[in-house]
Amino acid sequence: MITLGLTGSIGMGKSTVAAMFEELGVPVFDADAAVHRLQGEGGRLVAAIEEMFPGTTGPKGVDRALLGAAVLGDPQALRRLEALVHPAVGVERAAFLAAHPDAPLVVFDVPLLFETGGESGVDKVAVVSAPADVQRARVLARPGMSEARLDAILARQMPDAEKRARADFIISTGGTMAETRAEVAALVACLTAS
DSSP: OEEEEEEOOTTSOHHHHHHHHHHTTOOEEEHHHHHHHHHBTTOTTHHHHHHHSTTSEETTEEOHHHHHHHHTTOHHHHHHHHHHHHHHHHHHHHHHHHHOTTOSEEEEEOTTTTTTTGGGGSSEEEEEEOOHHHHHHHHHTSTTOOHHHHHHHHHHSOOHHHHHHHOSEEEEOSSOHHHHHHHHHHHHHHHHOO
């Protein structure tokens, strides 16, 4: 089995590319979805997060805006939160691998793969990338997004150029969907060829 880390900055099309891998029959572990399950209604981290950051949860689980406000600008608080969340996501990841023992290729969709040192836990890394103007237009078209919010998000992410320099593969999403789909199919064929 080959494990492929899939990453890319906000607005690069990573979720779309992950779906393309799934369409080709490649199992995809979505780290963000795992975090949402763990922190959502009935999630197993809700009580621990409430204990650590009182007032950040409710009947539907963690209130992400309140939790974000509690850790934003406080590196120690963020480290405490990550020390709780990352091991729990690791358990989810192990269960995912156990559920796909015969897959020749699995994808780990991790937005902050490089930022968290996650590249050491995969065999290869693919970075999803698009020109900066395309990225900016995509993100600013999202509801509730502003230039200031986008700039704050980008400041926390490794620059796209650095991600591309560290990648084993780059998947371009600056062209047509068909072009991107062809790149993904070629990469799957390359990684699963015996």
